[in-house]
Amino acid sequence: MTTSSGGRRAYHHGDLRRAVLTAALDVIASDGPAALSLRDLARRAGVSHAAPAHHFKDRAGLLTAIAAEGFDLLAAALADAADLTDAGVRYVRFARDHPAHFAVMFQPGLHRPEDPDLLAARTRAGDRLREAVSEVAGQDDPRLAGVAAWSLAHGFATLLLTHNLTGPVGDRDPEDVFRSLAGMLFRR
């Protein structure tokens, strides 16, 4: 799409990798991962249909790249969490801010399972979560507390994104609602 000056089409795109990723995130956010096709993404990026394969070999390669990026974004989002409740709030916020990443990250069937970038990113995000759990003092079983927090945040985020909480929660700010739930789980 980018041209040097006039209407001339540059032969090289400039950043086709990023353009394809962005187009893919758009498609996923509106129609889900199943709606992805490399040809369609090429069309959206204004590039010939075989070009995307140059950067991501195929659909699985593209989805793996998205998942890895998602775990890195999640790790960054969790980095400065004050406590476990705050980490949960940040988890929910991440899901709302990056619904397409979120939809891809937890479906291993969509990825190349052994991709080193993906594994590394997932580990980084897991480390941040574990750090947040360790902040909770006097927990009998920290691992169990971690699973509880993760389940609560993940379930809430999932139900929210799939529009299954419109009834019971109504118009309250989702992050506030989640804070209340976390309060029930981690009573001080």
Next chain:
Amino acid sequence: MTTSSGGRRAYHHGDLRRAVLTAALDVIASDGPAALSLRDLARRAGVSHAAPAHHFKDRAGLLTAIAAEGFDLLAAALADAADLTDAGVRYVRFARDHPAHFAVMFQPGLHRPEDPDLLAARTRAGDRLREAVSEVAGQDDPRLAGVAAWSLAHGFATLLLTHNLTGPVGDRDPEDVFRSLAGMLFRR
């Protein structure tokens, strides 16, 4: 597949609707809803490729029928729950027993949203969940307690089915683990 006596192929299948649903649940459980094609299901049911359309107009019709059946199964599973924790345990058990239904039920993008059977089944399941919440005595906000329980159970079930809990929980029985989590949420 069913024949009256010998190897003769019956012209009428007998219960093609059920056969297609079963084949679809197999495919979804192993490869996800995206892998569904009516032609493939016809093949699995041993029937000509245009036959399934007779029962479910198209993919969305089929997925809507699966979602409706799922909500009915869920309603039945929740019917005799002793308390909210027990309802959560049953929710998790339902997800493990019927992973394909579970994968379809909460993705509205896959359904015909206004299908009356689906709406009715969803309402029945929702009613059962609300009943379980009302059993919890002395809850300040029953709706919030309901969302908390639902989020916890839904998140735990989702992470479990997507193989994201293999690390932290290890080989413990998932229902036991969930019971511990619910204990944290609803301390007596």
Next chain:
DNA sequence: TGTACATCAGTGAACGCGCGTTCACTGATGTAC
């Protein structure tokens, strides 16, 4: 008990479409000397 007819369930050929993949190519960029 028998016949005629309507309805229903499934068939099979045909169609057009979008997809992924391959491949020889060409234009642009970077590097060595």
Next chain:
DNA sequence: TGTACATCAGTGAACGCGCGTTCACTGATGTAC
């Protein structure tokens, strides 16, 4: 500063495939009389 060459990014034509959809059809079942 200039030239030669290697590498890289994207092109565009071609292919074969599985898909959904349509349609005239046929075999089986149910119902009225």
